[in-house]
Amino acid sequence: MKISSPSILDSIWFKLRKGDYVSGEDLARELDVSKVAIWKAIRKLEKLGYKVEKARRLGYRLLYQPNLPHPWRIRERLGTKLIGRRFIYYKELDSTQRVAKELAEVEKEGLVIIAEKQRRGRGRLGRIWLSSVDDLKMSIVLKPSNLHPVKLGLFSLIGGLAVAKALKNLDVKLKWPNDVLLNGRKVAGILVEGKVEADKISYVVLGIGINVNSKKRNLRGINATSIYDVLNEKQDLAELTAKVLNELDLLYMKIGDEARILREVKERLGTIGKLVKVIGLDEEFKGKAIDIDENGFLLVDVNGSVRKVLAGDVIHLKETA
Ligand code: BTN
Numbered sequence: 297m298k299i300s301s302p303s304i305l306d307s308i309w310f311k312l313r314k315g316d317y318v319s320g321e322d323l324a325r326e327l328d329v330s331k332v333a334i335w336k337a338i339r340k341l342e343k344l345g346y347k348v349e350k351a352r353r354l355g356y357r358l359l360y361q362p363n364l365p366h367p368w369r370i371r372e373r374l375g376t377k378l379i380g381r382r383f384i385y386y387k388e389l390d391s392t393q394r395v396a397k398e399l400a401e402v403e404k405e406g407l408v409i410i411a412e413k414q415r416r417g418r419g420r421l422g423r424i425w426l427s428s429v430d431d432l433k434m435s436i437v438l439k440p441s442n443l444h445p446v447k448l449g450l451f452s453l454i455g456g457l458a459v460a461k462a463l464k465n466l467d468v469k470l471k472w473p474n475d476v477l478l479n480g481r482k483v484a485g486i487l488v489e490g491k492v493e494a495d496k497i498s499y500v501v502l503g504i505g506i507n508v509n510s511k512k513r514n515l516r517g518i519n520a521t522s523i524y525d526v527l528n529e530k531q532d533l534a535e536l537t538a539k540v541l542n543e544l545d546l547l548y549m550k551i552g553d554e555a556r557i558l559r560e561v562k563e564r565l566g567t568i569g570k571l572v573k574v575i576g577l578d579e580e581f582k583g584k585a586i587d588i589d590e591n592g593f594l595l596v597d598v599n600g601s602v603r604k605v606l607a608g609d610v611i612h613l614k615e616t617a
Contacts, residue, residue, distance in 0.1 A: 297388075305341060414433045419487060449607075462540040
């Protein structure tokens with residue numbers, strides 16, 4: 297099942313959300329649709345996990361809402377200028393990145409694709425990304441105008457920074473280029489894919505996966521965690537999604553003033569000052585991570601000469617003086 301938002305579901309949920317009875321006639325009149333259309337929409341809400349009571353003379357009443365990142369529940373808390381002007385929510389799909397990339401060709405920027413269940417989540421460097429319904433999986437379509445393709449790497453940092461800011465009460469650090477660490481373990485990953493034509497960015501698809509309410513077991517040497525693992529408390533998925541999108545929107549508006557973004561990234565970038573092992577696309581070396589440049593590339597001091605890391609994996613070895 298696939299739900300586009302805004303739609304009649306947003307409006308019905310909005311009228312029912314307080315838990316009072318609302319008659320089918322009133323809903324139909326106010327939303328200017330038939331009573332059958334209202335009934336069908338209520339059936340959809342039920343399929344999405346809501347419990348709705350139907351009382352003969354009183355109408356509909358919302359009894360239960362699932363803890364899922366449904367667009368209307370996100371919208372209620374959204375204060376963005378651009379991101380989230382349209383959502384598409386899938387109960388199940390292969391990968392939000394795949395859908396977002398297809399739609400990026402025809403849609404305006406700001407579209408957010410959210411999956412309840414993702415069968416073939418993709419990570420960086422061809423890896424798989426495992427998640428459950430209790431985690432967040434979303435991809436955002438952006439179309440930055442007048443931005444040179446060399447700046448594409450900034451989006452990983454911006455995505456990570458948005459997650460870190462949304463989790464501001466927790467001990468969150470960024471690991472170059474795309475990991476968000478909670479208490480030193482991976483809690484979220486960012487996947488940036490884009491299309492470049494004639495030296496211009498046509499679109500960027502920013503994929504964000506956050507381990508929220510699932511229990512994480514370490515997998516293939518990845519030291520993973522979830523917010524639930526740390527706090528032992530379930531988070532509201534819609535609320536957290538809105539927080540991330542609100543932060544992301546603010547950061548996206550600041551593109552063009554990268555210095556400000558980079559300053560905020562550096563404050564949280566645990567990689568700087570560490571002895572690191574860089575596993576590049578066709579080389580490996582060790583050195584001390586000293587900074588990131590204006591395009592977000594990592595600068596590593598290798599025996600006194602500075603090397604710029606454009607892509608690849610970085611392993612934190614230990615703190616250095
Ligand atoms: C990584 O750390 O390697 C990046 C992981 C990115 C995972 C997210 S989940 C939502 C979006 N859809 C995908 O298939 N991948 C990204």
